[in-house]
Amino acid sequence: MIIDGDIxxxxxxxxxxxxxxxxLLVGDGGETENLLMRYLACYxxxxxxxxxxxxxxxxLGARVYEGESLKIEDAREIQFAANQTALYGSKIFRIKSGYLAPDAQTTLLKTIEEPHPxxxxxxxxxxxxxxxLPxxxxxxxFKKSKQDEKAEISKFKLNLEDIGALAQNRDEAEEVFRKIEAWMEPKIRTLNTDSAMLFLGFAEDYFEIKKRFFERTYSPKMLLEHLALSKHYIE
Structure with missing residues (x-):
């Protein structure tokens, strides 16, 4: 659903x-999420x-999971807590992580398939x-309006000369991943036969880089440089 106008x-x-x-809130700056939480908490x-x-x-009754990644241990904790009876009111699990591990996604799926009232x-x-997909x-x-998405995408560039500064600030580096995914979404819809394989190769590369970034297995500078070069070749 596209959220436009009066939220x-x-x-x-x-x-x-x-x-x-x-x-699932996609590309939200926080306003939509906070208001949704208010509606869910209301009796x-x-x-x-x-x-x-x-x-x-x-x-009241909210549990917040924030951080760079949601791991299987977090998902199991959510699963256990979700199966407990709430003392009163709504029980809300707020997940705001840059990366959801595949095994964590599997556990979340089992948890939300038959949620308690x-x-x-x-x-x-x-x-x-x-x-x-499951x-x-x-x-x-819920997604932002297309006008907001287009305005944000049109301003986004990832240049090698900017990587050094970005690598020093993880918040700004994480914002790069958010903007690239916003940039990728309309591209996927308009792929032709000639460009599909090249773009899908970039997508695989991108998600592997993102995984390594949030798992901190390689330096942010090296990963962002790799990402900038990969993006350059398909533009």
């Missing part, structure tokens, strides 16, 4: 029509601003391209 009205309409329990899913959950400054999962990623099929996906 609050979008969620009001969405939850009035029934809602869901597992969500009647309307962000009424009157119930105890709405009036609380924090998200009032148990919710909110995953925030730069792109849905790194998720397995997991993706179980998630309600």
């Amino acid at each position: 609050n009205q979008f969620f009001r309409n969405f939850f009035r029509d029934g809602g869901a329990q597992a969500f 009647d899913k309307s962000f009424c601003k009157k119930c105890e959950a709405c009036q609380s400054e924090s998200f 009032e148990t919710y999962f909110v995953i925030s990623l730069a792109s849905d391209a790194s998720l397995s 997991l993706l099929s179980r998630l309600t996906v």
Whole structure:
């Protein structure tokens, strides 16, 4: 689903029509995620601003998993906690990691296939391209408007001379991965026979580089240089 216009009205309409329990937010800067959490925490899913959950400054019953990667141990912890009865209100698992390990995705899939009532999962990623199709099929996906995506993509460049500075700041380096995935998405839709193999080779290269970056198995500078060169050859 593309979120455009008034985000609050979008969620009001969405939850009035029934809602869901597992969500993926793609390319969100934080505003959409925070508002979604408010609706999920609300006792009647309307962000009424009157119930105890709405009036609380924090998200009651929420567990937050942030960091560079979500590992199998984290996914098993989520699975165990999701199967426990909530003391009161909604139980929300907020996952905001740069990389979801394949075995962690498998465990998450098992967890969200038959969720307990009032148990919710909110995953925030730069792109849905790194998720397995079975997991993706179980998630309600929210994306930014196409206008926002195009504006962001049009400004993005990855130059070798910028790599040294980027490698010193992991937050900025992580932003590179987010922007590349936003850049890749429309490209995939318009591939022709001649360019498909070249682009798919880049995609495989990219996800391997991303995996190694978040696992910290190689230096960020070397990985980003490799990425810049790979991207250059298909542009």
